[in-house]
Amino acid sequence: MAVTLHLPTILAKLADSRALEANGATVGEVVSEIAGRYPSLAPRLRDEQGNPYPFVTFYLNDEDIRFHGGFAATVADGDEIAIVPAIAGG
């Protein structure tokens, strides 16, 4: 399944792009493919065990994946994944 992954500014510089095209059957597979392509981005997307961080939320078509099986959430062609890390400035 071909999906688009949207990166926030702070992570976009590690991939030289704000939106990446990637493939996979689940969000986890998509993240793995991106992590393989951009090694410096990998540790910002998932922990050493390959699990999502509690301070980086993944949205699949505007739904939080934690309520849809986490990285096991299945994706369909044309889906959009947005990464929203915690920020604290004010």
Next chain:
Amino acid sequence: MTRQIRNDSELPELESDEILRYSRHLILPEVALDGQRRLKGARVLLIGAGGLGSPLALYLAAAGVGTLGLVDFDVVDVTNLQRQVLHGTKDVGRPKLESAKDRIRDINPHVHVEGYPVKLTSANALEIARDYDVVVDGTDNFQTRYLTNDLCVLLGKPNVYGSIFRFEGQASVFATEDGPCYRCLYPEPPPPGLVPSCAEGGVLGVLPGLVGTIQATETVKLLLGVGEPLIGRLLTIDTLTMQFRTLKLRKDPTCPACGTREIRELIDYDQFCGVGAAAPKEATLEELTPSELAAKLKRGDDFDLIDVREPHEWAIARIPGARLIPLGTVADAIASLDPAREIVVHCKMGGRSAKAVHQLQAAGFARVRNLAGGIARWSDDVDPRVPKY
């Protein structure tokens, strides 16, 4: 959906000059006389009188919110003025609460300001927030954000949330009766140092204006009980592409604050966020002061001085004799450095260079030290001609 703050019979009356002042509200059917009385009777607590707190205080005062509580212990610094429009050049060095009070009095003398010149802590937060209707989170650190969230969940008060970084912002309304809270969105904070502060990472000056006015709008909506507040929704704003997205938030049944309610009192948020004295120590960090570095340079000691800031910071100010190796490129530069030589690493304030010191130590460099306080303290202690930024 609507939230009645007080019975209409208890609401204060408007004086004749207030009726004229608020005329553009009074002719809105969604506000009208009763809505304006509700604003006058309302008490809103602003945590932070900085970037987000500035537009919040200005607009909520102008809108006629009767009592504004302000929690801020900081003084106005010249670097605040690029975005903190509540304060002016003449206020540099004054407590933010004082300049805020002056400005609010000028905008709307009918507003009563209660100032709390303290750091919000687990010890004082419940007492401060108890008598307010809405709490607005305009803080600049994770500890106070989790504290504000838990406080609002415990007291059953809505938490109007806003957060900014560089060119991006977030806003939502947490801790309403049936809605999610901040912990439902982010169960835990990132480890200290992973997300740079605005002082380290920068922030577009206009951005808090955008996000703070959205928070002010949500606050007024909650007080009036009109429209659809950002409950169960996270608004994300990217000013570079000018894209606004609304993402769905769900109340997490396993959330220790608003789900299982196992958090029954405020906790140690420094410990929760891994900062301060309670934080586990990383590998030993040897430091030297700017004065000690100046003495070494004067003596002509044989060592390498490495600046791990970014090229755009190097262009603003530098310490003579330093070599620029931005933090992200330290790994690549290790091969060009001699592990046997003495090395001093610096950045702007000491945080990034501490990371570089640990990175070099892990690579087998034994004689690496961090410059305490970075080039900012160098400017204070050694050479004021080096500009601070």
